Amino acid sequence: MLVPNPLLQSILIPLIAAIVIAIIGKRVKEVAGWISCASIVYSTIMLILVVVKIWIDQNPIYEEYAWSELAKLKFGLLADGLSLPVALIANLICTACAAYSIPYMRHRIESIYGGDDWGLYRLYFALYTLFVVGFIGISLSTNLVELYLFIELVLIPSYFLLDLFGYSDRHRVAIMCFIWSHIGAALFLIGVVLAYVKTGSFEVSTLSSLTGTYAFLVCFFILIGWLVKTAVFGFHVWAPWVYAEFPTCAAPVVAITAGLGSYVMVRLLIQHMIETFRIFSIPLMVWAVITMIYGAFLTLAQDDVKRLCACSSISQNAYSLLGIASCATLGVAGGIFYSINHLIGKCILFSVAGILVHQTGLRDMRRMGGLASRMPLTAALFVIGAMTLSAIPPLSGFQAEWIMFVGIFRQGFHGSTTGLVIALIGIFATFLTLIYTFWPVKRIFFGPLPNELRNIGRAPYIMTIPLLILAIISLMLGIYPDILMRFLNSAISASQSY
Numbered sequence: 183m184l185v186p187n188p189l190l191q192s193i194l195i196p197l198i199a200a201i202v203i204a205i206i207g208k209r210v211k212e213v214a215g216w217i218s219c220a221s222i223v224y225s226t227i228m229l230i231l232v233v234v235k236i237w238i239d240q241n242p243i244y245e246e247y248a249w250s251e252l253a254k255l256k257f258g259l260l261a262d263g264l265s266l267p268v269a270l271i272a273n274l275i276c277t278a279c280a281a282y283s284i285p286y287m288r289h290r291i292e293s294i295y296g297g298d299d300w301g302l303y304r305l306y307f308a309l310y311t312l313f314v315v316g317f318i319g320i321s322l323s324t325n326l327v328e329l330y331l332f333i334e335l336v337l338i339p340s341y342f343l344l345d346l347f348g349y350s351d352r353h354r355v356a357i358m359c360f361i362w363s364h365i366g367a368a369l370f371l372i373g374v375v376l377a378y379v380k381t382g383s384f385e386v387s388t389l390s391s392l393t394g395t396y397a398f399l400v401c402f403f404i405l406i407g408w409l410v411k412t413a414v415f416g417f418h419v420w421a422p423w424v425y426a427e428f429p430t431c432a433a434p435v436v437a438i439t440a441g442l443g444s445y446v447m448v449r450l451l452i453q454h455m456i457e458t459f460r461i462f463s464i465p466l467m468v469w470a471v472i473t474m475i476y477g478a479f480l481t482l483a484q485d486d487v488k489r490l491c492a493c494s495s496i497s498q499n500a501y502s503l504l505g506i507a508s509c510a511t512l513g514v515a516g517g518i519f520y521s522i523n524h525l526i527g528k529c530i531l532f533s534v535a536g537i538l539v540h541q542t543g544l545r546d547m548r549r550m551g552g553l554a555s556r557m558p559l560t561a562a563l564f565v566i567g568a569m570t571l572s573a574i575p576p577l578s579g580f581q582a583e584w585i586m587f588v589g590i591f592r593q594g595f596h597g598s599t600t601g602l603v604i605a606l607i608g609i610f611a612t613f614l615t616l617i618y619t620f621w622p623v624k625r626i627f628f629g630p631l632p633n634e635l636r637n638i639g640r641a642p643y644i645m646t647i648p649l650l651i652l653a654i655i656s657l658m659l660g661i662y663p664d665i666l667m668r669f670l671n672s673a674i675s676a677s678q679s680y
Contacts, residue, residue: 185231189245189259192228192273193318196221200311207304214300215284218307222280222314226273229318232261233270240672244324255384258324263673264453264518267666268445269321271522272438274655275529276314278648282533283310283431285642289540290347290429306347306429309339313435320442325384326374329446330367336439337363347429349488355427362410362420370407373400389454397458401451405462412443412499415473422480425492430536433488434529437495444502444521448674452506452514459509466507467604471611473500478614482621486545487535490622491528497615498524498571504608505586508601515670516586522666523582526656527570530649531619534564537641538626547622552631556638559646561627566653568619573612578659583612585667 185191199221207214232243242262249257261269287306291299312335319332340363345356374384380396381388392400413421421440428436451459477497484490502524505517537560538553539545554561566577573579590605659666 185228187245188228188232189243189261189322190247192225192269193259193315193322195224195228196311196314196318200308200315203304203311204308207308208301211300211303212284212288214304214307215280215287218311219277219280219284221311222273222277225314225318226270226277229261229266229270229273233266236261236263236266236669246324249328255325255327257328258385259322260324261322263669263671264445264449265321265673267522267669268442268518269318271525272317272321272442273314274652275438275525276317276435278529278652279431279435279533280307280310281648282536282645283307285644286431286536286540287347287429290431294347302346306343309342310432310435312336312339313432313438317438317442321445324386326377326386327384329386330371330374333367333370337367340436340439343432344424344428349427349429352427355423358420359424362417362424366407366410368407369403369410373403373407376400376403386450386454389450392455392458397455398461401455401458401462404450405447405459405466408443408446409469409503412440412503413496414469414500414503415476415496418473418477418496421496422489422492425495425532426486426489430488430532430539433491433536434525434532437528437532438525440495440499441502441521441525444499444506444517447503447506448514448518452509452674456509463507463509464600464604467504467601470500470504470507471604471607473497474504474608474611475614478611478618481618482614485547487538487547487550487622487626488532488545490547490618491532491535494531494571494615494618495524495528497611497618498528501583501586501608504604505590508590508605510589510592511671511675512585512589512592514589515667515674516582516584516589518670518674519663519666520579520582520586523570523578523656523659526652527567527579530563530567530570530652533645533649534560534567537645540645541638541641542635547625549632550626550635551629552627553635553638554627555631556635557627557640559650560641561623563646563649563653564627565623566656568623570653570656572616572619574616576657576660578656578663581660581663585663 203214245259247257249255291302316332316336323329341360377400410417474497481493502517502521505513570577570579573583
């Protein structure tokens with residue numbers, strides 16, 4: 183490539199930017215936000231250059247750096263048809279939220295601490311930029327220790343941003359976030375250690391050599407660790423609190439952590455331990471459907487617009503799990519596609535919820551109504567986000583669900599009647615999604631406008647334009663899904679024969 187070491191640059195530039203912001207951010211004030219945003223844009227450009235090269239050459243890009251000769255560890259970064267789309271979408275969402283955060287955080291700091299505190303503003307963007315480092319690292323890592331360290335890195339900004347800038351009862355919720363995140367990471371680490379004991383290596387590729395009881399235990403602990411992070415039913419208790427009370431400008435970024443769970447399951451368990459993973463297939467599909475339906479009814483019970491977005495994430499993440507658990511090529515590819523679609527749609531909805539809080543000071547939908555007349559672009563964005571998650575064409579959700587369910591039904595027709603029944607129940611759950619995403623549209627944006635909201639103005643363009651760009655990306659993926667499926671199919675089909 184003309185640009186040297188693009189994968190390493192995509193991690194190092196945001197990391198350097200975070201350090202620079204921490205040192206000089208208080209003096210440059212609002213420019214700290216633009217430094218963070220610029221570093222993420224640069225990182226995104228590096229990933230786009232890699233996308234173009236892989237699109238043309240059809241060959242993965244691998245970068246390797248010496249880490250520890252004594253421990254036989256190498257710092258490896260792999261960009262292929264699976265890891266690259268996930269890293270790129272995560273970066274695009276982080277870019278949108280960074281720009282969105284610039285006005286939002288001034289308002290949030292004033293409301294908590296009673297005035298402009300540029301030291302806290304600096305701290306927010308220094309911590310926020312670390313998310314990008316962690317997400318790219320998780321997506322591209324080639325050894326399990328490296329992957330674990332990037333997972334733990336993401337926990338640092340998650341805890342401090344929630345504790346310093348969150349909403350009601352933020353200190354208690356930050357501790358809850360910290361504990362549950364560590365539980366998931368610790369279970370994953372147990373699986374990593376067990377794999378090392380048997381193989382003598384932390385390389386992801388060595389997981390393929392595991393057999394028998396060891397393979398089952400490694401798969402079990404890695405799987406349970408990430409099910410905690412994706413908040414499936416039974417492990418979901420932290421999610422409504424953490425998502426709802428996180429600073430709204432960064433809540434979509436926290437949702438990426440759960441979305442990455444789908445990617446890691448495919449990268450580690452589907453690509454390298456497929457025969458062992460098949461043991462868990464039907465139980466996981468049942469678990470996914472239960473989570474989809476439970477999360478839907480939990481969402482319908484909400485009056486708080488942020489908590490509504492938070493609870494719907496529980497249900498939405500389970501869609502991806504359903505596709506991945508089918509172990510069918512299209513089901514797995516569709517599961518990853520849907521995970522990416524969910525991140526885009528949820529970023530739009532969470533961010534619109536933040537705009538509502540920013541402009542009205544309200545979270546209770548019972549006190550809203552008629553806001554489409556005052557905030558037409560914001561209303562349109564909420565509808566687009568709802569359409570994305572409800573799989574309404576021509577947006578990406580329709581293609582993602584279509585591909586995923588085609589894969590699941592093929593698996594059912596090829597011998598697993600139970601899988602077929604589960605898929606039919608999953609289809610029913612999609613109608614619940616339609617209800618809980620469009621019901622708030624009516625409550626918030628239509629009907630009579632309350633007197634207290636008659637003077638509400640439109641949201642700043644710096645908060646809406648990034649969301650509009652994400653909506654355009656969703657439209658592009660919906661009209662031409664091959665942009666994404668060409669990458670996913672090549673990576674997943676090449677790794678295993680399903």
